[in-house]
Amino acid sequence: MDVPLTDHAGSGPAAADSAHHIAVKVRGLTKRYGAVTAVNDVSFSIRRGSVTGLLGGNGAGKTTTIAMLMGLVLPSGGSIEVLGVDMLRDRHRVLHRINFESPYVDMPMRLTVRQNLTVFARLYGLDRVAERVADIAGALDLIHLLDRPCGKLSAGQKTRVSLAKALINMPEVLLLDEPTASLDPDTADWVRSHIEDYRHSRDATILLASHNMPEVERMCDRVLMMKAGVIVDDGAPEDLIARYGRTNLEDVFLDVARGTGRAASLVRAGPP
Numbered sequence: 338m339d340v341p342l343t344d345h346a347g348s349g350p351a352a353a354d355s356a357h358h359i360a361v362k363v364r365g366l367t368k369r370y371g372a373v374t375a376v377n378d379v380s381f382s383i384r385r386g387s388v389t390g391l392l393g394g395n396g397a398g399k400t401t402t403i404a405m406l407m408g409l410v411l412p413s414g415g416s417i418e419v420l421g422v423d424m425l426r427d428r429h430r431v432l433h434r435i436n437f438e439s440p441y442v443d444m445p446m447r448l449t450v451r452q453n454l455t456v457f458a459r460l461y462g463l464d465r466v467a468e469r470v471a472d473i474a475g476a477l478d479l480i481h482l483l484d485r486p487c488g489k490l491s492a493g494q495k496t497r498v499s500l501a502k503a504l505i506n507m508p509e510v511l512l513l514d515e516p517t518a519s520l521d522p523d524t525a526d527w528v529r530s531h532i533e534d535y536r537h538s539r540d541a542t543i544l545l546a547s548h549n550m551p552e553v554e555r556m557c558d559r560v561l562m563m564k565a566g567v568i569v570d571d572g573a574p575e576d577l578i579a580r581y582g583r584t585n586l587e588d589v590f591l592d593v594a595r596g597t598g599r600a601a602s603l604v605r606a607g608p609p
């Protein structure tokens with residue numbers, strides 16, 4: 338390896354930051370499903386107020402990582418701290434400050450958009466629930482859909498409702514799994530702008546899994562590249578592009594996925 342990897346375990350310059358500046362700290366995170374190791378000894382820290390992209394091919398372990406961060410999947414090993422709280426021991430202390438969006442998690446189909454958002458607002462213990470539901474529906478252009486059952490929405494409309502659910506509690510840490518999947522280019526662009534505005538207005542920390550490379554280049558300060566359950570590279574999009582001698586992140590992604598170009602010498606071969 339001729340260029341050292343950025344330290345995603347946090348023992349480099351990031352470790353000099355006080356814990357206060359770190360929103361998410363993951364150490365040795367592992368998930369095994371029988372013979373399949375979906376996530377293999379992964380360590381990284383995420384700075385408060387940043388947007389971090391989680392990239393990797395199908396089956397790389399992105400969704401499993403996000404599901405473990407949220408407490409939806411129990412790790413086989415390792416530790417997760419979110420906003421300074423041990424998620425495996427005390428997650429009830431911090432869940433109200435986190436939220437997530439995933440196309441893989443459906444909302445109850447028979448409930449209307451309003452009923453779904455109301456249930457989630459109550460689960461988060463929000464005050465003035467009707468007002469909050471109206472606000473978020475207005476912000477995400479859902480007012481005309483409020484009384485429709487979620488099961489009768491188009492894929493793109495469901496994605497916007499999921500995002501409304503993800504923002505209902507104004508989370509400090511937002512985990513997004515392919516937030517613009519199934520959106521038309523115009524709506525996707527609009528949703529990205531909404532997420533960026535939200536990030537800036539609340540100084541929110543965002544972890545974004547995406548297969549859309551222009552989206553990641555536009556939105557992310559930093560990218561973690563996963564392959565076969567391992568983080569194989571880590572850096573700002575422009576630094577990765579320069580390091581791999583490419584002109585865009587899509588070509589970097591292809592090099593990493595195929596082990597071609599500079600990836601042949603730059604990425605870690607896999608777990609030790």
Ligand SMILES: Nc1ncnc2c1ncn2[C@@H]1O[C@H](COP(=O)(O)OP(=O)(O)OP(=O)(O)O)[C@@H](O)[C@H]1O
Nearest residue numbers: 370373374375393394395396397398399400401402
């Ligand atoms: N519940 C499960 N039982 C068994 N294997 C699983 C389970 N969930 C995920 N896996 C396996 O773990 C690996 C990682 O899956 P994961 O969904 O995290 O990948 P991903 O990076 O999100 O992929 P994609 O881009 O396709 O969504 C895959 O090999 C997958 O088949």
